[in-house]
Amino acid sequence: MEHRVSRFLVAAEQSYQRHLGAYLSRSSYERMCRSPGVIDLAFGDPHERPAPRLVELLQRGLEPRSPDWFAYTRDHVPAQRAIAERLATELRKPFIPDDIALTNGAFAGLVVCLRTICEPGDEVLHLTPGWFYYESMISSAGGTPRAVRLAAGEWRLDPDRIAAAITPRTSALIINTPHNPTGVVYSKEELAALADVLAEASHRRGQPIYLISDEAYRRIVFDGVSCPSPGEFYSYTLLVHTYTKSLLLPGERIGYIAIPPGMPDRQFMRDALTTARLMTGWAFPNNALQYAAPELDCHTIAVPPLQHRRDILAKGFVAAGFRALPSHGTFYMLVEVPDGDDWDHVSRLEGCGVLALPGSVMGAPGYLRLSLTATDDMVDEASGRVRSLYGDLLRSRSDVHG
Numbered sequence: 059m060e061h062r063v064s065r066f067l068v069a070a071e072q073s074y075q076r077h078l079g080a081y082l083s084r085s086s087y088e089r090m091c092r093s094p095g096v097i098d099l100a101f102g103d104p105h106e107r108p109a110p111r112l113v114e115l116l117q118r119g120l121e122p123r124s125p126d127w128f129a130y131t132r133d134h135v136p137a138q139r140a141i142a143e144r145l146a147t148e149l150r151k152p153f154i155p156d157d158i159a160l161t162n163g164a165f166a167g168l169v170v171c172l173r174t175i176c177e178p179g180d181e182v183l184h185l186t187p188g189w190f191y192y193e194s195m196i197s198s199a200g201g202t203p204r205a206v207r208l209a210a211g212e213w214r215l216d217p218d219r220i221a222a223a224i225t226p227r228t229s230a231l232i233i234n235t236p237h238n239p240t241g242v243v244y245s246k247e248e249l250a251a252l253a254d255v256l257a258e259a260s261h262r263r264g265q266p267i268y269l270i271s272d273e274a275y276r277r278i279v280f281d282g283v284s285c286p287s288p289g290e291f292y293s294y295t296l297l298v299h300t301y302t303k304s305l306l307l308p309g310e311r312i313g314y315i316a317i318p319p320g321m322p323d324r325q326f327m328r329d330a331l332t333t334a335r336l337m338t339g340w341a342f343p344n345n346a347l348q349y350a351a352p353e354l355d356c357h358t359i360a361v362p363p364l365q366h367r368r369d370i371l372a373k374g375f376v377a378a379g380f381r382a383l384p385s386h387g388t389f390y391m392l393v394e395v396p397d398g399d400d401w402d403h404v405s406r407l408e409g410c411g412v413l414a415l416p417g418s419v420m421g422a423p424g425y426l427r428l429s430l431t432a433t434d435d436m437v438d439e440a441s442g443r444v445r446s447l448y449g450d451l452l453r454s455r456s457d458v459h460g
């Protein structure tokens with residue numbers, strides 16, 4: 059007898075194989091990533107020991123101070139309170155603790171939002187280029203992913219293209235600012251125009267079209283740019299945040315979904331998000347992390363070093379013939395390849411021990427995504443290697459052609 063798995067999961071798997079799975083199977087990433095001397099610029103993982111203060115906070119969460127310390131805990135109220143206060147200050151809106159739904163990272167936050175909103179067959183819009191998991195997540199929740207392609211090169215939010223993609227079956231749109239992989243931060247004007255489009259389409263449909271706002275990198279912005287939150291402009295927004303980026307600890311899973319104060323009938327949404335978290339297999343963070351959350355929320359990794367690495371990598375890759383795009387936030391930047399396709403350049407770079415992600419797997423063919431979470435030394439070394447690799451290639455070409 060053959061196995062039979064859910065068709066939603068099959069669709070999710072197929073999408074995964076077209077995106078991240080394609081990179082992992084076509085490249086030498088898995089074989090090379092932990093080898094000595096290899097510089098991993100493909101993913102936003104930490105490469106330095108975590109700050110002792112952070113370790114201390116996590117350890118403290120593991121030391122029982124009451125008999126029920128490790129009891130089943132949904133939302134830990136002091137964590138909700140601290141997050142709501144911080145959001146109220148940052149976004150100048152009266153967020154309240156009840157509207158903070160803790161999750162184990164943005165991954166769970168996004169899946170929980172989709173499972174809450176999606177009926178089988180509903181269309182969920184997402185923007186491309188974009189994070190490689192959105193399509194799989196939408197499919198796994200029973201939705202039909204609909205990609206809205208943004209104008210190449212600039213990749214600004216385009217409310218007209220989004221308006222054109224909305225159909226009577228559209229139930230949600232996922233956006234991400236600061237945006238992975240382009241590093242674009244959406245402006246107030248763009249978000250206000252998007253809010254108008256969604257409000258009008260919701261009105262026509264007689265049901266809200268939800269905006270799932272993936273703000274995983276909200277605190278990782280460069281060049282003094284400010285990052286407005288989409289929920290400031292549109293009340294049917296679910297704001298998804300995670301500490302895995304702001305503290306660079308992706309293996310420790312804590313984040314939240316915040317319901318903005320302007321959303322009507324918030325109790326209904328609170329209850330739905332709780333049920334969705336339970337039925338997603340207890341998608342709440344572990345107690346130790348929830349206990350640490352009020353203090354975790356006060357810390358953010360140092361952002362200037364990321365910006366510095368962006369500049370070093372931009373210089374190195376530009377000297378090698380690539381074009382660097384201005385990244386204003388996230389852990390990433392894009393460089394446009396000088397010729398051929400992005401996969402060719404991924405292989406060439408592997409040849410000199412530098413791992414980069416082909417833009418093709420994120421809807422940006424012709425570009426490479428470089429991670430800024432490598433150390434300064436790794437980034438310096440990578441720039442040097444890239445310059446000499448491409449310098450040699452250019453020299454060998456001019457020898458051949460005379």
Ligand SMILES: Cc1ncc(COP(=O)(O)O)c(C=O)c1O
Binds near residue numbers: 165189274302313
């Ligand atoms: C845009 C975006 N959203 C969400 C996530 C997932 O974050 P988490 O590790 O908190 O699940 C990532 C991780 O890379 C991301 O880049």
